[in-house]
Amino acid sequence: MNESGTRSPFLAFFLNSIEEAGRVKRMPPPLLPSLSSNNYLGLAGHPKVIEASIEALRKSGAGSTGSRYLSGNHPLNEALETRIAHFKSKGAGAGLIFSSGYHANLSAVSVFGSHAGAIYSDAENHASLIDGLRLLKKPIHVYPHRNWEWIRGHLRKSGRGTPMIVSESLFSMSGDLGPIPELLEIVRETGGILIIDDAHATGTLGTTGRGGLEHFSLEFDPDHMIVTGTFSKALGSHGGFAILGEAGKIILTSLARPLIYTTALPPAVLAASLSSLDLLETDSHLPKSLQTLSEKWQTKLTGHVSLSPILNLRGDQETLELESSKLMDLGFAVPVLRYPTVPFGEERLRISVNLTWAPMVEEALLETFSRRIERL
Ligand SMILES: Cc1ncc(COP(=O)(O)O)c(C=O)c1O
Incomplete structure (x- = not known):
């Protein structure tokens, strides 16, 4: 039995090859609040x-x-x-x-x-x-x-x-x-x-x-x-x-x-x-409300004027890791996206604006990204 718990040379070799290519993915802890949820309008819990x-x-x-x-x-x-x-x-x-x-x-x-x-x-x-x-x-x-x-x-x-x-x-x-x-x-x-x-x-x-x-x-x-x-x-x-x-x-x-x-x-x-x-x-005010909230956070965190609810936060690997672990400390899962989800060198944090965001989320974002906000 090797470190990864298999006696099979086939599986051990396979696992090793994806580890070497940096392609191993793990699920985040279950039910840790995520800031990448696609539940933009909160309808999943309506x-x-x-x-x-x-x-x-x-x-x-x-x-x-x-x-x-x-x-x-x-x-x-x-x-x-x-x-x-x-x-x-x-x-x-x-x-x-x-x-x-x-x-x-x-x-x-x-x-x-x-x-x-x-x-x-x-x-x-x-x-x-x-x-x-x-x-x-x-x-x-x-x-x-x-x-x-x-x-x-x-x-x-x-x-x-x-x-x-x-x-x-x-x-x-x-x-x-x-x-x-x-x-x-x-x-x-x-x-x-x-x-x-x-x-x-x-x-x-x-x-x-x-x-x-x-x-x-x-x-x-x-x-x-x-x-x-x-x-x-x-x-x-x-x-x-x-x-x-x-x-x-x-x-x-x-x-x-x-x-x-x-x-x-x-x-x-x-x-x-x-x-x-x-x-x-x-209840068609929902998309408009989302667009208003998205515009606010796009301007604050990316400096772009956009209605898109997808906040694309690029940066060097070290900054992204720090921001991701800061958010994790504050109780929110936002993993750094890497290859093959995004091309090499284009790592990022991806946050989806949701109408369900509680004040705690907004506070966590302001605290985590304070340096980006200052720079804009
Ligand atoms: C752009 C895009 N197309 C299609 C899909 C697939 O949708 P579903 O999650 O319903 O399979 C996704 C979501 O993962 C997506 O982001």
């Missing part, structure tokens, strides 16, 4: 959301019992598809529900990418989009972060067929906005398709929280875009979605293996998502 979920649990049981293609197609799936499509596209698109945002991205990117002539992906795209692209086994053009002009230049030079462009609307690691209007213009001119991952923008961007399109005053275009997202962040529940035209929905329903070969979401989860959407539609 009494109405919890009540709706309990009611569905009592009525329909704990599990969904099978894939949606077999026994798992509870009526709440279709109800939620209609509601999310209405919320995200004012009914101009159709909705399709997945087990998670990861599954939604894996499906949309791999299915539509299989038919595209040239594929462009932002260098900072989320792992779920990258994994979908990996399934394609095709060349992928990774363009410099947010650089839509690079895509134009490449298309001009290569003259390759119909492009598929993949970008987040609100980037999960940096909090930057994707250049959605410019990317949309490119796919409209070339007859291509734009996949917009609206995971962090849903509930947080736009006056009523409808996401990236609302923020940029754009309408949903079923012929040129697919919007994906998740119920697990601002909506406080679980599961993923894609919003697409009717043709796109038939294609994805027919070919998306991460949808076909997995058990459907439990009814209690679907009911929670429906209830969150009800709250957002009736």
Whole structure:
């Protein structure tokens, strides 16, 4: 038996190799309050959301019992598809529900990418989009972060067929906005398709929280875009979605293996998502309040004027470690993000502004980041 508690040379060698590459990850202590929570609007703990979920649990049981293609197609799936499509596209698109945002991205990117002539992906795209692209086994053009002009230049030079462009609307690691209007213009001119991952923008961007399109005053275009997202962040529940035209929905329903070969979401989860959407539609001050709070903390800690709830605090390794352990002493878990979550040399602390923040959180931030605040 060696130090890592294994007698297996295979496992010992494997573990050693990931240790040497600095790729070992550990979970933070359970239930230590985190400042990286995606519960932006506090809906995960909202009494109405919890009540709706309990009611569905009592009525329909704990599990969904099978894939949606077999026994798992509870009526709440279709109800939620209609509601999310209405919320995200004012009914101009159709909705399709997945087990998670990861599954939604894996499906949309791999299915539509299989038919595209040239594929462009932002260098900072989320792992779920990258994994979908990996399934394609095709060349992928990774363009410099947010650089839509690079895509134009490449298309001009290569003259390759119909492009598929993949970008987040609100980037999960940096909090930057994707250049959605410019990317949309490119796919409209070339007859291509734009996949917009609206995971962090849903509930947080736009006056009523409808996401990236609302923020940029754009309408949903079923012929040129697919919007994906998740119920697990601002909506406080679980599961993923894609919003697409009717043709796109038939294609994805027919070919998306991460949808076909997995058990459907439990009814209690679907009911929670429906209830969150009800709250957002009736209580639409929530996104605005989050944007006001985000703007305040962006200005204070990063010096940027931004509505993004994602605070991206870069610095040298030593400073970041000190800040992280200071926050840990004050009772909050904010690990330093390292490779492969972010590129080498771009380590950072990532903090998500939440409407649930108690005064204690604000005090801890002011104390921990006092030197950054002074420097700004
Ligand atoms: C940008 C982005 N896309 C997709 C996902 C996946 O969503 P989910 O957690 O529902 O799988 C995440 C979250 O981890 C994300 O940050």
